[in-house]
Amino acid sequence: MKHNVLVIDDEDRFRELLSRIIGLEGFNVIQAKNLKEGLKELENNFVHVVVTDVKLPDGSGMHLLEKVKQKYPLIEVIVITAYGTIQDGVNAMKQGAFDYITKGDDDDKIHVMVERAAEKAQMQYKLRHLEQRVDDKYGFKSIVGESEAIQEAVRMAKKVATSDMSVLLQGETGTGKELFAQAIHQASPRKGGPFVALNCSAFPKDMLESEMFGFKEGAFTGAKESKKGLIEEADGGTLFLDEIGDMDIGLQAKLLRFLKNKKFTKLGETEERTVDIRVIAATNKDLKKEANEDTFRDDLYYRLAGFEIDIPPLRDRKSDIPLLANFFLKRLNERVRRIDDEAMNLLLSYSWQGNIRELKNIIERSAILAEGDAIIPELLPPEFHGDSSFKSGNPNSLKEMERIHIQRVLEQAEGNKTKAAEMLEIGTSTLYRKIDEYNL
Numbered sequence: 339m340k341h342n343v344l345v346i347d348d349e350d351r352f353r354e355l356l357s358r359i360i361g362l363e364g365f366n367v368i369q370a371k372n373l374k375e376g377l378k379e380l381e382n383n384f385v386h387v388v389v390t391d392v393k394l395p396d397g398s399g400m401h402l403l404e405k406v407k408q409k410y411p412l413i414e415v416i417v418i419t420a421y422g423t424i425q426d427g428v429n430a431m432k433q434g435a436f437d438y439i440t441k442g443d444d445d446d447k448i449h450v451m452v453e454r455a456a457e458k459a460q461m462q463y464k465l466r467h468l469e470q471r472v473d474d475k476y477g478f479k480s481i482v483g484e485s486e487a488i489q490e491a492v493r494m495a496k497k498v499a500t501s502d503m504s505v506l507l508q509g510e511t512g513t514g515k516e517l518f519a520q521a522i523h524q525a526s527p528r529k530g531g532p533f534v535a536l537n538c539s540a541f542p543k544d545m546l547e548s549e550m551f552g553f554k555e556g557a558f559t560g561a562k563e564s565k566k567g568l569i570e571e572a573d574g575g576t577l578f579l580d581e582i583g584d585m586d587i588g589l590q591a592k593l594l595r596f597l598k599n600k601k602f603t604k605l606g607e608t609e610e611r612t613v614d615i616r617v618i619a620a621t622n623k624d625l626k627k628e629a630n631e632d633t634f635r636d637d638l639y640y641r642l643a644g645f646e647i648d649i650p651p652l653r654d655r656k657s658d659i660p661l662l663a664n665f666f667l668k669r670l671n672e673r674v675r676r677i678d679d680e681a682m683n684l685l686l687s688y689s690w691q692g693n694i695r696e697l698k699n700i701i702e703r704s705a706i707l708a709e710g711d712a713i714i715p716e717l718l719p720p721e722f723h724g725d726s727s728f729k730s731g732n733p734n735s736l737k738e739m740e741r742i743h744i745q746r747v748l749e750q751a752e753g754n755k756t757k758a759a760e761m762l763e764i765g766t767s768t769l770y771r772k773i774d775e776y777n778l
């Protein structure tokens with residue numbers, strides 16, 4: 339890619355000469371005679387480097403430098419000073435110029451300098467592009483929803499993001515608590531550091547403890563080599579503790595001790611280590627109630643809930659359903675492009691126990707099954723049609739698992755119910771009852 343260099347000087351011969359020298363190195367050179375023209379060219383072109391005289395007929399190059407740094411901070415500026423006025427160049431560098439050249443400098447010096455400035459600007463453009471992509475994926479922009487309920491939660495989250503306070507995200511399963519935690523991290527001064535997530539309900543007590551704090555080789559049977567805990571992995575960044583309400587009460591005491599002084603000890607070690615992390619916790623339980631009932635430590639609750647944000651369930655913000663459904667459909671980038679009105683009405687009147695995760699799954703599933711270019715009512719699972727006594731729809735519920743399992747076994751048995759009942763190790767009458775119940 340050819341980099342664009344804007345050369346600003348009112349002395350025609352010098353400007354032409356300098357442009358030729360720079361152009362010979364493969365740069366695309368744009369010329370301007372004065373400050374006004376220069377600013378206009380900056381507006382119309384994607385410039386990497388500006389090379390400007392300090393003295394221009396309608397203002398100073400220093401003024402231009404200031405403007406560029408304000409409006410186009412990724413562009414690098416090189417100033418041209420007259421022979422014997424080094425101080426001008428030094429001043430310009432203090433104001434953020436990349437470097438300066440003096441009229442009369444040899445071509446090689448100019449080449450090397452412009453090349454280096456262009457490389458720096460190019461790196462800055464690349465970095466900004468990457469940051470924008472990360473932001474689109476993990477920042478507040480990734481949270482889809484226009485309802486007042488979700489917008490209020492986003493407003494609160496944006497406010498707390500720039501501070502270093504602990505945050506407690508409260509909401510049903512699948513409402514987007516992890517998405518919020520990531521967005522808060524991304525909008526915080528810690529965004530350059532790691533975001534580490536730990537699901538406290540995914541491990542038995544002892545394992546959770548070693549996952550969090552890490553251990554020294556030989557700390558317990560099976561600890562063949564030392565391991566860093568996630569607390570240490572998150573140093574300089576954010577630790578997201580999901581399902582904190584499921585944490586064992588003994589471990590809660592350890593976590594509280596850590597939160598008080600940011601010091602911890604690895605299992606099997608005596609030496610204390612210090613880390614700098616921010617904690618964001620999430621729960622689908624009413625933690626305040628649990629704290630009052632002594633199933634959760636109230637001192638830990640108050641420390642975590644420095645700032646509490648309620649993430650609303652999908653059924654309380656139905657106006658977001660079409661937006662979210664179309665968002666997930668578009669992301670699949672498939673031949674299925676729309677959701678027909680009747681199917682949308684079914685989505686709107688459903689209870690969404692599994693919230694947005696469930697909506698995402700249903701859309702993805704229906705898009706796979708679709709033969710035309712639209713999601714039609716027939717593609718939605720039976721619980722959407724009201725002709726089944728089964729209405730859970732929650733993909734994590736035991737009944738839903740049972741329904742899916744029976745359906746699968748029936749397919750394997752090619753519809754032979756006696757065979758399917760044998761495979762399931764239940765009686766045929768029970769199987770018939772379940773087929774009826776789940777409308778299979």
Ligand SMILES: Nc1ncnc2c1ncn2[C@@H]1O[C@H](COP(=O)(O)OP(=O)(O)OP(=O)(O)O)[C@@H](O)[C@H]1O
Nearest residue numbers: 480481482483510511512513514515516517694695
């Ligand atoms: N507002 C939203 N916009 C777009 N996608 C969303 C939104 N909320 C949630 N999602 C998506 O839904 C899925 C579930 O979200 P997430 O894992 O953040 O929920 P959760 O509340 O942390 O769930 P759990 O309590 O089960 O851990 C993810 O794929 C997430 O990207």
